[in-house]
Amino acid sequence: MKFLYFLFILQLFNNSLFGQRAKLNQTALWFRHSVNLSLPKEMKLRSEIEYRLFAAPNVRTNQYLFRLIAEKRFKKNWTVGGGFVLFMNGSNDVRNTSRLFAPEPRPFIDIGYKQQISEKFNINHRYRTEWRFIKNTNTAYTELEDGFKDYIRFRYQVAVEYIPFKTETSDVRLRAFNEVMINAGKKVGRNIFDQNRTSFGVQYNINKYIGIEAAYIYWIQQQGNGDTFISRHIVRFGVINNFNISGKKPKS
Numbered sequence: 001m002k003f004l005y006f007l008f009i010l011q012l013f014n015n016s017l018f019g020q021r022a023k024l025n026q027t028a029l030w031f032r033h034s035v036n037l038s039l040p041k042e043m044k045l046r047s048e049i050e051y052r053l054f055a056a057p058n059v060r061t062n063q064y065l066f067r068l069i070a071e072k073r074f075k076k077n078w079t080v081g082g083g084f085v086l087f088m089n090g091s092n093d094v095r096n097t098s099r100l101f102a103p104e105p106r107p108f109i110d111i112g113y114k115q116q117i118s119e120k121f122n123i124n125h126r127y128r129t130e131w132r133f134i135k136n137t138n139t140a141y142t143e144l145e146d147g148f149k150d151y152i153r154f155r156y157q158v159a160v161e162y163i164p165f166k167t168e169t170s171d172v173r174l175r176a177f178n179e180v181m182i183n184a185g186k187k188v189g190r191n192i193f194d195q196n197r198t199s200f201g202v203q204y205n206i207n208k209y210i211g212i213e214a215a216y217i218y219w220i221q222q223q224g225n226g227d228t229f230i231s232r233h234i235v236r237f238g239v240i241n242n243f244n245i246s247g248k249k250p251k252s
Contacts, residue, residue: 151185195221
């Protein structure tokens with residue numbers, strides 16, 4: 001029940017604060033493949049490839065994301081990590097017929113903390129700082145131009161996880177999270193608040209090597225003019241592969 005209360009409160013927050021101000025609604029499908037590699041000395045490498053397909057309105061271009069993360073676990077459930085993202089972004093304007101993709105490299109660092117409430121229930125906190133380099137384009141979004149617009153984005157995510165079913169080799173995990181993102185830097189427009197995401201999903205780990213997931217994400221994002229908001233209803237499907245060469249039994 002705690003899990004459902006958490007999701008309900010987050011959705012009320014989104015609806016009351018942003019729901020009436022969003023000017024454009026979109027729906028999207030995300031497809032993700034994740035690979036997790038456990039290494040000796042409590043180290044882990046994670047990679048993600050994601051394809052984001054806009055379903056309505058019929059945006060002409062979609063998005064691709066490649067992420068690589070290295071992290072180390074410390075005592076008392078703290079983790080410190082860093083990595084790199086390459087985000088390939090098309091135009092979000094439904095009137096734009098250009099198929100141009102603008103690259104956006106993002107190096108980042110993050111700190112994580114896991115609160116183990118019980119054997120089946122935990123709360124995860126993630127504090128991430130990323131440096132975004134957004135490639136310049138012409139006004140029509142048809143050609144790349146020299147230079148980048150760069151600024152910092154701070155992200156805080158709180159996630160809850162409940163495990164209703166578990167065996168030695170498989171489990172089912174229910175998850176919900178809320179993440180807020182804040183922009184900082186001289187080149188930021190009126191959108192100091194960048195976006196908020198709320199999600200609910202389920203992950204089924206078939207065995208210790210492979211899992212599948214499905215999730216719903218509600219996304220609200222403020223545009224650079226400060227007055228226009230985009231809301232997105234997103235369904236994400238994913239495949240997770242896990243490998244362990246640490247010599248230890250994987251932690252749940």
